[in-house]
Amino acid sequence: MPENTVAKVRQDNSLTGKSKWVTPVIIVLLVALFIISMVFGAKKTSSDEEGFGGTDDAAAEAAEQAGAKKWIEPIFQPNSGEVESGLFALQAALGAGIAGYALGRMSGRKKGREEAEHASDLHSVDDVPEAAVTSSEVNATDKS
Numbered sequence: 413m414p415e416n417t418v419a420k421v422r423q424d425n426s427l428t429g430k431s432k433w434v435t436p437v438i439i440v441l442l443v444a445l446f447i448i449s450m451v452f453g454a455k456k457t458s459s460d461e462e463g464f465g466g467t468d469d470a471a472a473e474a475a476e477q478a479g480a481k482k483w484i485e486p487i488f489q490p491n492s493g494e495v496e497s498g499l500f501a502l503q504a505a506l507g508a509g510i511a512g513y514a515l516g517r518m519s520g521r522k523k524g525r526e527e528a529e530h531a532s533d534l535h536s537v538d539d540v541p542e543a544a545v546t547s548s549e550v551n552a553t554d555k556s
Contacts, residue, residue: 490496 490499
């Protein structure tokens with residue numbers, strides 16, 4: 413194989429390539445963000461509610477204050493917050509499983525398509541890597 417057809421190796425330009433300080437700084441920033449959010453979230457508001465209120469609750473309260481009436485009731489109301497949290501976690505796990513399966517299938521299809529294209533590109537015995545040549549093929553070429 414000619415020297416000029418050899419693929420050049422790409423340089424590693426990732427976050428941890430040449431600057432080894434980037435990853436620890438990002439980790440420290442994430443920990444600081446987590447700690448700050450926990451400190452502010454632990455403080456109660458003036459009406460003794462939780463610090464982190466959901467936007468769904470805020471929107472529902474604003475709509476009720478404006479005079480809106482509920483026009484649909486929930487089909488199932490969990491008995492406690494733990495059951496509701498567990499059902500939400502189950503829903504998230506099922507969604508992640510389905511998304512992971514779909515991404516895996518797409519990746520497998522792409523890899524299979526690339527392997528099929530590579531196999532169709534091999535036109536002669538000279539194109540086949542040496543490891544793929546069987547002993548019967550070697551004996552056949554030696555006899556001729």
